[in-house]
Structure formats: C-alpha cells, structure tokens
Amino acid sequence: MPGRSDIDLLIAAAHGSGKIARRYWRREPRIWDKGGGAGPVTEADLAVNDYLIDRLLKARPDYGWLSEESEDGPARLDAEHCFVVDPIDGTRAFIDGQPGYSHSLAVLRGDRVVAGVVYLPEMGLTYAATEDGPAKLNGEVIAASETDLADADILMSKAALKPEHWKGGTPPEFTRSFRPSLAWRLCLVAEGRFDATMSLRPAWEWDIAAGSLIAARAGCTVSNMHGRAMRFNSRAAQVPGLIIAGPKLHGQITERMALAPGVGSSRP
Structure with a gap:
C-alpha cells in the first residue's frame, strides 16, 4: 500500500537530507530573511529542498508537493497523494549551531497523513510511522506517557x-x-x-x-x-x-x- 512503500523512501530521503545539512551546520551558511515575519532561511534549507524535490518527485511524479521552501500552487489540492516536507525544521537552532534541528517528511492521502518521518541528524534520531503500524524511534516501538x-x-x-x-x-x-x-x-x-x-x-x-x-x-x-x-x-x-x-x-x-x-x- 502507498503508506507502507513510501516510508522507506521517506527514511532514505531524510537521511540524505541530513548529509546535506551537515555540510553547512556550524560553517556559517548564508542567511536571508524571508520577510513578512516568516523568519530566516539559509542556503542549507534551499539545498535540502532541492535534493528532496529531486529525490521524492522522481520516485513519485504523480504526487503533489508542499514544502516550506517551495512556491505553493493549487495542483497539490487535486492530487491523490501529496508530499509535505520541511527541509529544516528549527532553522534558527541550525543557524545557532544547536543540534535540535530536524528534517520533517510526510505523505498525505487526501487530507490524512499516511507516512511520516522526522530525522535529527546531529542526534542520530529517526522517528517514523505509517497509518497502520506503530510509531518507532530508530526501529524500536515507542509509546506516549500516561499522566495527569x-x-x-x-x-x-x-x-x-x-x-x-x-x-x-x-x-x-x-x-x-x-x-x-x-x-x-x-x-x-x-x-x-x-x-x-x-x-x-x-x-x-x-x-x-x-x-x-x-x-x-x-x-x-x-x-x-x-x-x-x-x-x-x-x-x-x-x-x-x-x-x-x-x-x-x-x-x-x-x-x-x-x-x-x-x-x-x-x-x-
């Protein structure tokens, strides 16, 4: 099914994103302000976004595309499946040299998420789930807490x-x-x-x-x-x-x- 097969693609793409981001981390990447209160963007964000467009849309050319670093358009609204990605989530942390930035990649079917990966390359953490399986961290099943x-x-x-x-x-x-x-x-x-x-x-x-x-x-x-x-x-x-x-x-x-x-x- 789409969610099951897509998860391997997302994990591989997230890890590839980490390799690109690490080339810029703590190396004073170029930074721009997006304006309008949207915050900063770096050359690392854009490099990862370009990589993800190439990697994911070549593998699934019929999927829609929504990314923080891509111009949005109406085509994704009619797509049966859609990629939703944040090339670098936590850009300010990335700029400051903090390790708590991540790559967030998901596949939608209609208006529901069917596969998702969040990868923190500096910490070696890969979170992943599909709509019909357990949530996992580095391949091990995880569960939420129960507290008041x-x-x-x-x-x-x-x-x-x-x-x-x-x-x-x-x-x-x-x-x-x-x-x-x-x-x-x-x-x-x-x-x-x-x-x-x-x-x-x-x-x-x-x-x-x-x-x-x-x-x-x-x-x-x-x-x-x-x-x-x-x-x-x-x-x-x-x-x-x-x-x-x-x-x-x-x-x-x-x-x-x-x-x-x-x-x-x-x-x-």
Whole structure:
C-alpha cells in the first residue's frame, strides 16, 4: 500500500537530507530573511529542498508537493497523494549551531497523513510511522506517557501560559519546557520523554504533518487547539494550533482551556 512503500523512501530521503545539512551546520551558511515575519532561511534549507524535490518527485511524479521552501500552487489540492516536507525544521537552532534541528517528511492521502518521518541528524534520531503500524524511534516501538496535568511536563511557548487562555487562570501544576523544532516536540511526546505539546498559534502543515502521525501511532490524542481532528492539504496549508498528549491528559488540557470547546481526536 502507498503508506507502507513510501516510508522507506521517506527514511532514505531524510537521511540524505541530513548529509546535506551537515555540510553547512556550524560553517556559517548564508542567511536571508524571508520577510513578512516568516523568519530566516539559509542556503542549507534551499539545498535540502532541492535534493528532496529531486529525490521524492522522481520516485513519485504523480504526487503533489508542499514544502516550506517551495512556491505553493493549487495542483497539490487535486492530487491523490501529496508530499509535505520541511527541509529544516528549527532553522534558527541550525543557524545557532544547536543540534535540535530536524528534517520533517510526510505523505498525505487526501487530507490524512499516511507516512511520516522526522530525522535529527546531529542526534542520530529517526522517528517514523505509517497509518497502520506503530510509531518507532530508530526501529524500536515507542509509546506516549500516561499522566495527569498536575504531573505533566508540557512542551509549549511562554505565550500559551497567559491566563486568558485558561479557565480560572493558568494551571499552576504542570512544568513548561521547550525545544526549537516543532516536529521534534511532537516526537518527544510520542516517545514519552515529555507528556504533551501544544500551541495556540496556527501551525504550518510542513511543521506538523509527519510528527502528528508519529504521535497518533504512539497512542496520543492529536487535535487542533479547539480539540478537533486535524486535516491536511488545505489551501492555507495551516492547522489552527495543536494539542497533543495521551488521551487522559489531552482531555484534562482541553477541559481547562478557554479556547477548547470540545474534544476530538485524530488517529491516522
């Protein structure tokens, strides 16, 4: 089936991306500002993107294409399958010489993720999942944690702690942590190193497509910030925020949040 055969292609392409990125990491790559608040891009981002276009679309020429570093177009909306990639997720960390950047690669069928890989080359971490198999880290099955909000360690920005986002003010119980790559945050929750991740800001599909599948197959409830199922390959290429955690903790978070009127899960 497409998801099963595509996963090997994604893993190989992610590892190839890592080899290219490492040629530039900590070697002062050229940097540009995208403008409009979109942040920086480096020559490494563009080199990896060119490699992925060549590697993936040569292998699957009938697939659509959505990448942070490619001009978007309407053709992907009509494609049965679509690649969704972030050549380097965590570009600022990459520029700073931090190892916590990743390559995020996914395949969609319609509006659902059917295969996903997140690879951190400096750490030797390969997260992968298909729609009908377990989530894995370096070939070993991983699973999300089971905990309560009072004991949770949640990956989130400081902005999400503002009291207006929570019923009765910010819950004092949990611990807040942060990692630079959004794709990696989803995977850290999938492997149980952290208990949840959330964002109240719109998230680009290329940042979260692969990680959302990996988290779901690890047992997480995966939703947008309103507690509703995520759907991909939208015209805007964005998801309205995210909440990802084990089912019990996800319910507790959405119950406490002022922006979450209901709970819905996505389990691709």
